[in-house]
Amino acid sequence: MPGGRLTHQDRRRIAEGLAAGLTPTEIAGRLERPLSTITREVTRNGGPDGYQADQAQRATQERARRRRPTPVPAPAPAGGPASEQPPGGDPDREVRALEEQFTAIVIGTGLPRMTARVLACLYLTDSGSLSAADLVQRLRVSPASVSKAIGELEQQELIRRERDPRRRRDRYVIDADAWFRSWTASARQNTALADFARTGAETLGVTSPAGARLRDIGDFFEHVGRAMLQAAEQWRQDHSPGRAQHR
Numbered sequence: 001m002p003g004g005r006l007t008h009q010d011r012r013r014i015a016e017g018l019a020a021g022l023t024p025t026e027i028a029g030r031l032e033r034p035l036s037t038i039t040r041e042v043t044r045n046g047g048p049d050g051y052q053a054d055q056a057q058r059a060t061q062e063r064a065r066r067r068r069p070t071p072v073p074a075p076a077p078a079g080g081p082a083s084e085q086p087p088g089g090d091p092d093r094e095v096r097a098l099e100e101q102f103t104a105i106v107i108g109t110g111l112p113r114m115t116a117r118v119l120a121c122l123y124l125t126d127s128g129s130l131s132a133a134d135l136v137q138r139l140r141v142s143p144a145s146v147s148k149a150i151g152e153l154e155q156q157e158l159i160r161r162e163r164d165p166r167r168r169r170d171r172y173v174i175d176a177d178a179w180f181r182s183w184t185a186s187a188r189q190n191t192a193l194a195d196f197a198r199t200g201a202e203t204l205g206v207t208s209p210a211g212a213r214l215r216d217i218g219d220f221f222e223h224v225g226r227a228m229l230q231a232a233e234q235w236r237q238d239h240s241p242g243r244a245q246h247r
Helices: 008-019 024-031 035-043 053-066 091-108 113-123 132-139 143-155 178-204 209-246
Strands: 129-131 160-164 169-173
Touching: 008 024, 008 035, 008 053, 024 035, 035 091, 091 113, 113 129, 113 132, 113 143, 129 132, 132 143, 132 169, 178 209
Parallel strands: none
Antiparallel strands: 129 169, 160 169
């Protein structure tokens, strides 16, 4: 049933879709499920290459058995406060659930799991800035894992590095322009690919099948790269003044 919990049959259809080479988006469409539901399900049960429906079903049932029922609060004494429980439920649990969803979605874009976890952790931290030691402690992983993830995020310009003079160590920062920088970097890569394809087409001859193919690839990526840069610049023009007024 769309919107409810995944059934064993749903998991078999996910496994069949992965085996057939379908993307998470295509599988989500066939099952009429949110993309985040599919990516989270696949990620927590072996990833695209290791997902098995029966094993995922057993793991889900085991997690459900381990969950403890939420205790029912005792009625408040007459004339006393109705409840000492703050409204809104458990904030820590909500943040953890949000972090899991964020991580699953970012994994769906192609980032490795650890890289996605580091990015989600930085985004959902109020300061938007953490040191490597902070990330190791929060994510409970090795320094080497964090270092590798940081390197990948810096390469894609999704984060930037700042020196903390008080503690004499680097901090990794998410700012308002992180996705702008990453988007423009991707646009530049498309432009470089377009240049390469066109040069290759000239080398092979544009009348040859391979040359014609490279020419078409070059035209496509030049168009996409130019459109991406125009969209990014338009976004900056539309949004930067408003952000500056609210700082």
